[in-house]
Amino acid sequence: MVKRYYWLKLKADWFSDKRIKKLRSIAGGNTHTIIYLKMMLLALKDEGKLYFEGVEDNFASEIALALDEDVENVKLTLAFLQRHGLIEICDDDEYQLTEVPSIIGSETASTICSRECRERKKQLALEQEALQCNTNETGCNNLKQICRVERDREMKR
Numbered sequence: 001m002v003k004r005y006y007w008l009k010l011k012a013d014w015f016s017d018k019r020i021k022k023l024r025s026i027a028g029g030n031t032h033t034i035i036y037l038k039m040m041l042l043a044l045k046d047e048g049k050l051y052f053e054g055v056e057d058n059f060a061s062e063i064a065l066a067l068d069e070d071v072e073n074v075k076l077t078l079a080f081l082q083r084h085g086l087i088e089i090c091d092d093d094e095y096q097l098t099e100v101p102s103i104i105g106s107e108t109a110s111t112i113c114s115r116e117c118r119e120r121k122k123q124l125a126l127e128q129e130a131l132q133c134n135t136n137e138t139g140c141n142n143l144k145q146i147c148r149v150e151r152d153r154e155m156k157r
Helices: 018-025 029-042 059-067 071-083 109-132 135-156
Strands: 004-008 049-051 087-091 094-097 104-108
Touching: 004 029, 018 029, 018 071, 029 059, 029 071, 059 071, 071 087
Parallel strands: none
Antiparallel strands: 004 104, 049 094, 087 094
């Protein structure tokens, strides 16, 4: 089985987004922001989708269980996200975090190894190039060649 790594690519001004500022400004806002981030991480593998599997009575309780968060905090976070267009209910069992598809990235372990190998080869080539470009040695070679040419000219005269 191929191991795949996922990540969120948050913009540098993510916390400056008015919706995130509003989320953080409500009572317990930092907790709600962390719940939202955890939900995004949970939805990475499914391109921003969260599914209700029926383990709990409702979606909020199930997400709270998955995230190890308080149910009431998750309910408030979900209400906020829905009100501000950050989550959409596709059907009773499927929810879409609207921002996630545009901010996810992924690659396999072999891709990471290949990139690191290319970087090592590139670094080695740069080091070899630096060794071959020794200006003192090159300068001496040029002087020796000039001297030999001049000696040859003198001998022919």
